[in-house]
Amino acid sequence: MAKRIEVKGLDIYYGNFLAVQGVSMTIQPKSVTALIGPSGCGKSTFLRTLNRMHELVPGARVEGKVTMDGQDLYGPDVDPVNVRRQIGMVFQRPNPFPTMSIYDNVVAGVKLNSKRMKKAAMDELVERSLRSANLWEEVKDRLSKPGSGLSGGQQQRLCIARAVAVRPEVLLMDEPCSALDPISTMAIEDLMMQLKSEYTIVIVTHNMQQAARVSDTTGFFNLKAVGEPGGLVEVDATDKIFSNPSIQATEDYISGRFG
Ligand SMILES: Nc1ncnc2c1ncn2[C@@H]1O[C@H](COP(=O)(O)OP(=O)(O)OP(=O)(O)O)[C@@H](O)[C@H]1O
Numbered sequence: 001m002a003k004r005i006e007v008k009g010l011d012i013y014y015g016n017f018l019a020v021q022g023v024s025m026t027i028q029p030k031s032v033t034a035l036i037g038p039s040g041c042g043k044s045t046f047l048r049t050l051n052r053m054h055e056l057v058p059g060a061r062v063e064g065k066v067t068m069d070g071q072d073l074y075g076p077d078v079d080p081v082n083v084r085r086q087i088g089m090v091f092q093r094p095n096p097f098p099t100m101s102i103y104d105n106v107v108a109g110v111k112l113n114s115k116r117m118k119k120a121a122m123d124e125l126v127e128r129s130l131r132s133a134n135l136w137e138e139v140k141d142r143l144s145k146p147g148s149g150l151s152g153g154q155q156q157r158l159c160i161a162r163a164v165a166v167r168p169e170v171l172l173m174d175e176p177c178s179a180l181d182p183i184s185t186m187a188i189e190d191l192m193m194q195l196k197s198e199y200t201i202v203i204v205t206h207n208m209q210q211a212a213r214v215s216d217t218t219g220f221f222n223l224k225a226v227g228e229p230g231g232l233v234e235v236d237a238t239d240k241i242f243s244n245p246s247i248q249a250t251e252d253y254i255s256g257r258f259g
Contacts, residue, residue, distance in 0.1 A: 042230030096147030153184020
């Protein structure tokens with residue numbers, strides 16, 4: 001299921017404002033890629049262009065190329081809704097549908113994709129998705145209760161279950177632990193390491209220890225100067241970025257000298 005994403009010469013605009021310039025990188029399948037960098041350098045903006053979610057902002061657009069296993073995600077015949085089905089997103093704040101039951105939350109995306117399913121198949125999908133999100137044991141006896149009754153960490157795992165239920169190829173995670181306590185954060189980090197055996201995972205994180213713990217590859221984004229667009233400064237194996245980066249700005253950032 002996991003697929004490779006290639007980004008070539010990507011510029012990202014909000015209207016006339018060039019927010020991110022010239023990103024080229026390969027995102028490997030069955031691995032976790034972390035995007036780090038100071039606030040405002042365009043990590044979230046870049047992440048959203050990988051499943052065309054930035055298009056929900058009026059006037060936001062890209063120039064350049066993004067392909068998934070060779071398929072141009074911005075090709076003229078490509079439906080962005082289909083791209084978002086193949087490339088799921090998990091957000092900073094857990095956002096289950098609050099009045100919907102845990103069960104219905106898991107299948108919400110599948111129903112949106114208007115797939116008709118028999119009850120038994122749906123039950124099986126709910127169990128499988130909750131198991132992949134490491135949440136099944138905690139919720140199996142209260143599937144009809146509202147998603148809002150879960151703890152923050154459980155809600156985030158419910159959102160991950162909802163994302164994997166539609167069987168995506170890639171999972172994008174935008175600071176998925178920033179609203180969570182350390183124990184829930186550990187649970188999500190463990191989950192990411194399990195999920196990478198099946199998915200391509202890209203995570204934006206402000207937590208460098210987290211990037212070092214969970215990712216195989218790390219990309220460092222930065223602004224060239226105030227008022228200049230953000231861009232990818234360096235991308236390499238996570239061990240290399242955190243022990244012996246090639247670029248001085250990367251070293252300054254990871255050693256806490258700025259940002
Ligand atoms: N909806 C938007 N409309 C206009 N400009 C935006 C929008 N979202 C982000 N920007 C601008 O794009 C640039 C990159 O922002 P982005 O949120 O991607 O950075 P980031 O690295 O993810 O920051 P943070 O770490 O603080 O979340 C910033 O200058 C920001 O002000």
